[in-house]
Amino acid sequence: MSGQTESGTPFADVYGPGEPAGFDPDAALGEPGAFPFTRGVHPGMYTTRPWTTRQYAGFGTAAESNARYLELIGHGSAGLSVAFDLPTQMGMDSDAALAAGEVGKVGVAIDSVDDMRVLFAGIDLAQVSTSMTINAPAAVLLLLYQLVAEENGIDPALLTGTIQNDVLKEYIARGTYIYPPQASLRLVGDTFAYCAQALPRWNTISISGYHMAEAGATPAQEIAFTLANGIAYVEAALAAGLDVDQLAPRLSFFFVARTTLLEEVAKFRAARRIWAHVMRERFGAENPRSLMLRFHTQTAGVQLTAQQPEVNLVRVAVQALGAVLGGTQSLHTNSYDEAIALPTPKAARLALRTQQVLAHETDLTKTVDPFAGSYVVESLTDDVEAAALALMEAVEQRGGAVAAIEQGYQKGEIESSAYDVQREIDAGERVVVGINRFVLDEEEPYEPLRVDPALEAAQAARVARMREGRDNVRVQAALEQLRSAARGTDNVLPPMKRALALRATVGEVCDALRDVWGVHRPSERF
Helix, strand or coil, X not given: CCCECCCCCECCCCCCCCCCCCCCHHHHCCCCCCCCCCCCCCCCHHHCCCCEEEEEECCEXXXXXXXXXXXXXXXXXXXXXXXXXXXXXXXXXXXXXXXXXXXXXXXXXXXXXHHHHHHCXXXXXXXXXXXXXXXXXXXXXXXXXHHHHHHCCCCHHHCCEEECCCCHHHHHHHCCCCCCHHHHXXXXXXXXXXXXXXXXXXXXXXXXXXXXXXXXXXXXXXXXXXXXXXXXXXXXHHHCCCCHHHHHHHEEEEEEECCCHHHHHHHHHHHHHHHHHHHHHHCCCCCHXXXXXXXEEEECHHHCCCCCXXXXXXXXXXXXXXXXXXXXXXEECCCCCCCCCECCHHHHHHHHHHHHHHHHCCCCCCCCCCCCCCHHHHHHHHHHHHHHHHHHHHHHHCCCHHHHHHCCHHHHHHHHHHHHHHHHHHCCCCCCECCCECCCCCCXXXXXXXXXXXXXXXXXXXXXXXXXXXXXXXXXHHHHHHXXXXXXXXCCHHHHHHHHHCCCCHHHHHHHHHHHHCCXXXXXCC
């Protein structure tokens, strides 16, 4: 044996005939675009259309981010992926006391519909698919997007894109939650119901393993805990009265792509197969689209190094290759300088060019699932599937995803894996180029992109002027209608949209829900 996979399963020196044992291609693989979707969710996959190139971007003000989006579209990007700053992610306005020092730093600051108009100025929202990496206030940002589209005469039924809207992983791995878990799940359910009527083509959640992987989850843990969360969301939606075949086709997932290419390909194939069986056998879904695990992939930011940052270009290319060979529906490639600072325009362009080379200069788009039947990949797919199913069963035994989160199970497992990896790096057992081997005595200089420190004051002044210029009596009345809906059982999105249309801010809307639902404290039990 040559060691272990990242998931802790054996990795043989040689794979050959008879492996995996008892392999039945008809049952394990099927045809591309057919149950159990191991080979891909569409019959033709990239032979008919390549994956969507979706570059994650956003910094500073809405105007600065808009310029970056227009540049990316001009360079051939087919989809946008919006990064929001930390105050926006936490449902705070730019002039809030707790926002100090964070405005525009890790994404774009969005305080109101005014900012959203600027963010998408000159972009045809009927033609561009937009992904928004936002969770606790996801409904708020989606409604702002809808308002801007409607102002431009676009039917919301034409809008395509995704909101991440995955609160459960926030309690496991990331921490940008606002409300207690049950209130957060209610908001997710209300968003599902609202979009089923108003934005039928929108993906209402992107159930994310990416952040768990960035926190240290193995490939098996990544898909196991992500799919367990997916089960919890489906159960919540069914409890709210939604039909599984109405809901499930709009679910999407979000995974990482690491440099361990073969296991990553196997991971994606295993995830599709598990989800197809879960949806058909556990939830009785009948629509074939309900059984499809459609996912976006982002290359592994945690594997990027500040030392010798140009080496990250190679890492990102290998990671992207794994995502494509694994059958992703859309892909974001990280910029090589992201371990140091926000990407420079040149670095962002190179990241996009990486995808374009894979799509147009290689033969990856000429056939579906090129590793199908490979002794090693089919063996790894079975191994990852078995390891993930065992972890999912452990979650079930603890009462499901929410109860297991309450007990600290997923978080503890991920932290243990992260510790093992760091110990191996420190001991030199795991090679990281530029960190513990092949180091340079002196690093070459690098000039990072810097956010103007004056931006925060300007954005705070902008939101203050906006409040002065609106009808505050009507805004406060609309916010009280939102609180009333939150106290009862009505869907909170319609009154939320009315308040936002009157130029209520993101912080004011989130505060109205805080007034009713409270906030989650890390030390609190669920």
